Amino acid sequence: MGEFELLERIRARLVETGAGAGAGLLLGSGDDAAITVPRGAAATSVDAFVEGVHFRRATSALAAVGRKALAASLSDLAAMGAEPGEAYVVLGIPEDLDEAGCLEILDGLAAAAAEWGTALAGGDVSRASTLFIALTVVGYAGTPELLIRRQGARPGDVVAVTGELGGAAAGLLLLEREQLSAALPAETGAMLRARQREPEPRLAAGAALARAGATAMIDISDGLGGDAAQLATASGVRLELDLARLPVQEGVRAVAAAAGLDWIDLAAGGGEDYELLACLPEDRLEPASVAVAAAGSRLTAIGHVSDGEGLALRDASGAARSVTGYDQLRPASAGPA
Amino acid sequence: MGEFELLERIRARLVETGAGAGAGLLLGSGDDAAITVPRGAAATSVDAFVEGVHFRRATSALAAVGRKALAASLSDLAAMGAEPGEAYVVLGIPEDLDEAGCLEILDGLAAAAAEWGTALAGGDVSRASTLFIALTVVGYAGTPELLIRRQGARPGDVVAVTGELGGAAAGLLLLEREQLSAALPAETGAMLRARQREPEPRLAAGAALARAGATAMIDISDGLGGDAAQLATASGVRLELDLARLPVQEGVRAVAAAAGLDWIDLAAGGGEDYELLACLPEDRLEPASVAVAAAGSRLTAIGHVSDGEGLALRDASGAARSVTGYDQLRPASAGPA
Numbered sequence: 001m002g003e004f005e006l007l008e009r010i011r012a013r014l015v016e017t018g019a020g021a022g023a024g025l026l027l028g029s030g031d032d033a034a035i036t037v038p039r040g041a042a043a044t045s046v047d048a049f050v051e052g053v054h055f056r057r058a059t060s061a062l063a064a065v066g067r068k069a070l071a072a073s074l075s076d077l078a079a080m081g082a083e084p085g086e087a088y089v090v091l092g093i094p095e096d097l098d099e100a101g102c103l104e105i106l107d108g109l110a111a112a113a114a115e116w117g118t119a120l121a122g123g124d125v126s127r128a129s130t131l132f133i134a135l136t137v138v139g140y141a142g143t144p145e146l147l148i149r150r151q152g153a154r155p156g157d158v159v160a161v162t163g164e165l166g167g168a169a170a171g172l173l174l175l176e177r178e179q180l181s182a183a184l185p186a187e188t189g190a191m192l193r194a195r196q197r198e199p200e201p202r203l204a205a206g207a208a209l210a211r212a213g214a215t216a217m218i219d220i221s222d223g224l225g226g227d228a229a230q231l232a233t234a235s236g237v238r239l240e241l242d243l244a245r246l247p248v249q250e251g252v253r254a255v256a257a258a259a260g261l262d263w264i265d266l267a268a269g270g271g272e273d274y275e276l277l278a279c280l281p282e283d284r285l286e287p288a289s290v291a292v293a294a295a296g297s298r299l300t301a302i303g304h305v306s307d308g309e310g311l312a313l314r315d316a317s318g319a320a321r322s323v324t325g326y327d328q329l330r331p332a333s334a335g336p337a
Numbered sequence: 338m339g340e341f342e343l344l345e346r347i348r349a350r351l352v353e354t355g356a357g358a359g360a361g362l363l364l365g366s367g368d369d370a371a372i373t374v375p376r377g378a379a380a381t382s383v384d385a386f387v388e389g390v391h392f393r394r395a396t397s398a399l400a401a402v403g404r405k406a407l408a409a410s411l412s413d414l415a416a417m418g419a420e421p422g423e424a425y426v427v428l429g430i431p432e433d434l435d436e437a438g439c440l441e442i443l444d445g446l447a448a449a450a451a452e453w454g455t456a457l458a459g460g461d462v463s464r465a466s467t468l469f470i471a472l473t474v475v476g477y478a479g480t481p482e483l484l485i486r487r488q489g490a491r492p493g494d495v496v497a498v499t500g501e502l503g504g505a506a507a508g509l510l511l512l513e514r515e516q517l518s519a520a521l522p523a524e525t526g527a528m529l530r531a532r533q534r535e536p537e538p539r540l541a542a543g544a545a546l547a548r549a550g551a552t553a554m555i556d557i558s559d560g561l562g563g564d565a566a567q568l569a570t571a572s573g574v575r576l577e578l579d580l581a582r583l584p585v586q587e588g589v590r591a592v593a594a595a596a597g598l599d600w601i602d603l604a605a606g607g608g609e610d611y612e613l614l615a616c617l618p619e620d621r622l623e624p625a626s627v628a629v630a631a632a633g634s635r636l637t638a639i640g641h642v643s644d645g646e647g648l649a650l651r652d653a654s655g656a657a658r659s660v661t662g663y664d665q666l667r668p669a670s671a672g673p674a
Contacts, residue, residue: 026481027484027486030487031486031488031571032380032413032416032417032554032556033382033413033414033416033419033474033476033484035378035379035417035481036378036379036381037378037379037481038379041363041372041374041375042372042374042375043369043372044370044371044373044423044425044459044473045369045370045371045459046426046427046459046460046471046473047427048428048461048463048471049463050463050464050465053463053464054463076370077369077370079369080372086381088381088383088473090383090384090427091385092387092467092469122382123383124384124471125385126386126390126391127387128385128387128390129466129467130465132463132469134471136381136383137370138381139370144372144374147372149364149372151368218369234367
């Protein structure tokens with residue numbers, strides 16, 4: 001199957017599913033470029049997903065790989081408070097992936113795009129020795145000021161986080177070590193595994209936080225600790241977080257105990273929760289919490305911003321502690337999920 | 338070297354060189370997304386460049402690979418008549434490519450971006466088993482109507498091409514078979530090799546053609562024959578081209594003769610010339626020629642649009658003929674340049 005033929009079939013599939021259409025999109029896949037009429041300010045993010053680094057075909061269905069790649073990309077738009085617009089896909093196709101496999105990835109992407117209000121507007125395919133997906137997502141806001149950056153946090157701001165933490169890391173542990181499932185109810189285990197396999201970009205919560213006056217925001221893709229440190233550096237401030245206040249997902253403590261790990265490392269060091277970390281003036285916390293609840297999530301204050309630099313984490317006793325990245329806790333042979 | 342460290346060094350390099358700045362760019366690399374304030378209508382194109390498929394490190398310097406990747410991407414914007422705005426880069430990095438190598442690719446990209454008025458606005462890096470570059474480029478025009486699509490050609494239109502054809506294919510032959518160089522002056526050989534290694538996106542000519550009233554346009558990346566057929570299909574018309582009128586680059590006939598090939602296959606079947614093929618109402622040919630000349634290129638009428646479908650190629654005697662894609666002429670072992 002040649003590149004042209006595959007692109008033709010992908011286009012046909014996009015027309016069938018309606019995934020190749022969107023509000024601001026005038027011309028999608030099939031020309032030299034897609035044409036859009038952008039509104040206000042645009043936020044654009046690119047991400048790579050490479051087999052053996054970000055996923056394994058042995059443990060993930062191809063449609064799920066496509067879905068998760070788009071979720072992770074759109075999470076960057078959620079972290080800006082942007083409304084999603086278009087997505088562009090580059091697919092690197094190894095010899096052992098046939099046309100059906102390519103279309104399965106595309107179907108996962110297309111279904112996710114439809115779910116999250118994003119048009120698949122263009123793409124390219126190439127032979128490659130590794131399977132990879134490179135995604136570009138574009139989102140919009142009325143003005144540049146409504147797009148929330150990592151810089152902008154001010155001393156005195158409250159630090160808050162959406163949703164619940166640690167679920168994706170606990171889910172990964174359950175997928176890698178089946179015997180851990182005995183430690184918790186089957187339903188809780190299923191929920192944690194889904195958290196790992198089918199992350200949700202917090203688009204509505206991000207937009208709500210932007211409108212509610214967030215001063216800085218980042219998505220938690222690499223773990224709360226690492227991402228909070230990134231935000232602190234970008235803003236030139238110090239973030240002081242109380243680990244006892246973290247909204248830990250149900251079952252995370254049980255999985256950590258069964259695995260002989262500290263639950264704090266899963267909740268604050270585990271990546272892929274794709275929740276949002278936001279800084280807000282103290283008087284904006286209450287209205288922001290209401291707005292985030294209306295967006296189907298919840299907002300938990302977990303600390304504050306002070307003068308200085310870097311990140312300070314304190315446990316329930318008030319003692320300083322560091323967090324071990326979950327990647328470092330896992331056996332090196334485990335590889336990506 | 339970790340992903341974070343490399344991204345930090347890439348950002349520092351972009352600040353140093355000024356490549357990470359542009360007119361509509363408010364926030365570049367280093368946040369969850371880049372922020373732009375788009376003007377009018379946007380044209381967005383994505384392209385993959387994979388080692389072993391699109392280039393070989395054995396025969397191309399890394400900076401040249403970066404430069405050529407951006408040239409090929411921007412050529413898609415030229416084919417829309419768009420003014421370049423931003424570029425986004427995803428780099429897949431194999432184990433045998435060190436930090437210096439990554440920065441060399443980036444330097445090639447950054448220098449080319451500066452040359453062609455494009456801001457490198459964001460990117461991502463990942464480990465990968467193959468070296469790959471995925472590029473997203475965004476360009477702008479005042480209104481969607483000023484972006485020229487492949488569809489839109491009308492019976493009676495003149496078909497015209499910018500610049501000169503066959504040079505990139507002849508240059509590739511010279512790079513692959515050194516003994517062919519004896520067939521032509523050293524200077525001509527050097528020019529042809531440069532045509533293959535350092536293509537130029539015809540941005541100014543594309544914008545001139547759009548303003549002059551082109552009804553349809555495509556860039557010649559896969560060979561005049563293949564790309565003209567694509568335009569004909571998209572527009573639902575027939576393109577009738579006189580091969581005798583093709584503007585063939587100096588030295589192409591000599592290289593073809595020395596290689597035992599037909600020069601027409603190099604000029605009409607050889608890809609990577611990155612010239613533009615445009616359709617125009619007959620009364621727009623003269624002003625368009627003047628505008629393209631002012632943009633530093635030249636415009637040659639090579640045929641016309643008629644009712645029907647597909648592509649008709651005629652040689653000097655008026656006989657119909659087909660063109661062999663240059664890829665099919667080359668020894669299979671040669672691989673990409």
